[in-house]
Amino acid sequence: MIAAESAESGAPAPGALLEPARQLAEYEMLFEVGIKLSGTLDLTTVLELALEHAEHVCQAETSSIWELDEERRDLFFRVVRGRAAGAIRGMRLPLGEGIVGSVALSGEAEVVNDVGADPRWHGDPAGAFQTRAILAVPLIALGSVIGVVQLLNPVDRDRFTEGDLRRMRQFAAILAPALQNARLYAAQRRQFLSMVTSLAEALEKKDPYTRGHVRRVVGYSILLGDEMGLGRDELHDLWLAATLHDIGKIGIPDRILGKPAPLDPDEAEVMRRHTVFGAEIVTPLANPQVLVGVRNHHERLDGKGYPDGLRDPEIPLGARIIAVADTFDAMTTSRPYRAGLPGERAAAEILAGAGTQLCPRVVAAFRRLFETGRFTPEAADGFSGMLFEPALAP
């Protein structure tokens, strides 16, 4: 049996003592993957590295990492690899149900080499994939189950072995804390972002005519940034800058903020200070992109903007993007002293502003989006929350 299994899959026999050399090789591999896993706090990266390793040490047709959603008492997953990926994407499994659900509840690893004979097995979701065998190992961090690694159908061999189980258990011991840390980091970030949103929106409530402005400007900005090909980190900074673009209004008197008429020159001068106040407020974030996004979203390419009168090449990209988003939303929203413009009219104004007020590259992205019906308040709303969703359940 040892020989047969070794020839087949490199897996040792159940219960057999491993040769020290093989054991050492396994530890070396664990050591390597442990360092890789702990080298990032990014949730998706941790999960993808984990599946890569799982496939490497224990070939299976499909591998997935299920995470426990404590509140909903069910399991979901973000990443899945292999043949059944399509069929199970988006699935949620109640805690205690099926084989994965019962592993999550008991905290005990299981190998089921003939799922058909297991009363807990509910059958495959519709699709071509047929599950024969399951290996499921709980992920336990600080004494609590936080998820399950699941492999379906061993490749090039009949059944999952004791060796497979042992290797996946050792791996789960390394993966669980890495996953937990990435989840905590993401949760902390998500709390921060939603608190910032809630503050920005609370401020907005003082001026009923701008209700929803922050959310739309965030959404429009992300639409534009995405269309311009910004990466994930850049989109995150843009999200934060757009959310906080008007936070400096916290320091502007109500009588100016909520004046039901155009501002006189002195009032306008005071109002302009919101850019500088805002930049002061976000200084502790120590994020230069966010800082300039907040400070410079009212600059103009011709140097006639504020607060710094920057000219074309000096204006940071984030500020240019927020400027287009902000201008479009201001034009399409009604004020007590004027009605909002229809989208088409506002779009024509945006196009006309390219090169003097607004950045032609951003306006080009706006044009592509607008002309294909993708630059709408509804689309913006869908986009505004997108960026920090992956931090929790998908």
Added chain:
Amino acid sequence: MIAAESAESGAPAPGALLEPARQLAEYEMLFEVGIKLSGTLDLTTVLELALEHAEHVCQAETSSIWELDEERRDLFFRVVRGRAAGAIRGMRLPLGEGIVGSVALSGEAEVVNDVGADPRWHGDPAGAFQTRAILAVPLIALGSVIGVVQLLNPVDRDRFTEGDLRRMRQFAAILAPALQNARLYAAQRRQFLSMVTSLAEALEKKDPYTRGHVRRVVGYSILLGDEMGLGRDELHDLWLAATLHDIGKIGIPDRILGKPAPLDPDEAEVMRRHTVFGAEIVTPLANPQVLVGVRNHHERLDGKGYPDGLRDPEIPLGARIIAVADTFDAMTTSRPYRAGLPGERAAAEILAGAGTQLCPRVVAAFRRLFETGRFTPEAADGFSGMLFEPALAP
């Protein structure tokens, strides 16, 4: 030499091939400590676990973990164990200076078994400790040096061996990402906390008569919480609740917020809503302690407070603490229509309020602090930043 060293310290000879059994035992130990280290994102815990392990695998008179301060271009440390601890606490070392500084700069581990003969050695700081030998290994995360593990003077043997160096290198490979993650987590938290402070203080600027109120209430609250024996996590929640206790004023009109006279009943009614607005704003933090601290800091033990009219046993501790801090600061601060009370008079009012308005246990803590001269705006100011300092340099 192999025999001699094995007998002495269990360390293998330089360059010698390890027996697989010993190598396995080392990997098993690394595996264990790796799991422990990755099981926490708390910086101090990571560092303490690390020194414990370093001592275990490589006995030395003193061990320390230096962290690189990128901005100041120097090294500092938070934890140190062993005989020289007293002498080197609080030291900072410029990058490139001394042996640790040069290891941090080069990124290459070093054993110096006779420091006296090394031209980089500056001598020991004043004190009884005498350094003979140093083993210093860089901590490298994502290609950059983030610190150095340092051992001074091997115990029960003459010199640090190649085996010591090898084991510490392997250990550093595990420690570096764990330390980096804990630093990132702490930095993210610190950014969040300072951003929250900057927002709370920006709001305060609208009302010059309350300038410094947030900072003092935070400091007083932490003084009280510390005196009452709260743990670190509870103090963190209290810090956040006190910082945000008035954040709901973001939704109160300026004419009420800054009225240079006592409020009439209608205005007072509007003003009271800041507790409910504040609770709404902090809801995304998903922290019940912070939520009730913000919502209920104007409750009274006799049920005559707001917004919920809670009675004695229902009022959460954080809200009781903030109530004393807030009341004391309000009484001792001048308003346009009345001068602030001297501290002694305000303290008498606080004592008189115990049992009806204020919680007797909190008032007792206040009394101990006040009577020993520890309840002052200056002490509060020193305390207000204390809690999130450990997140960065000490």
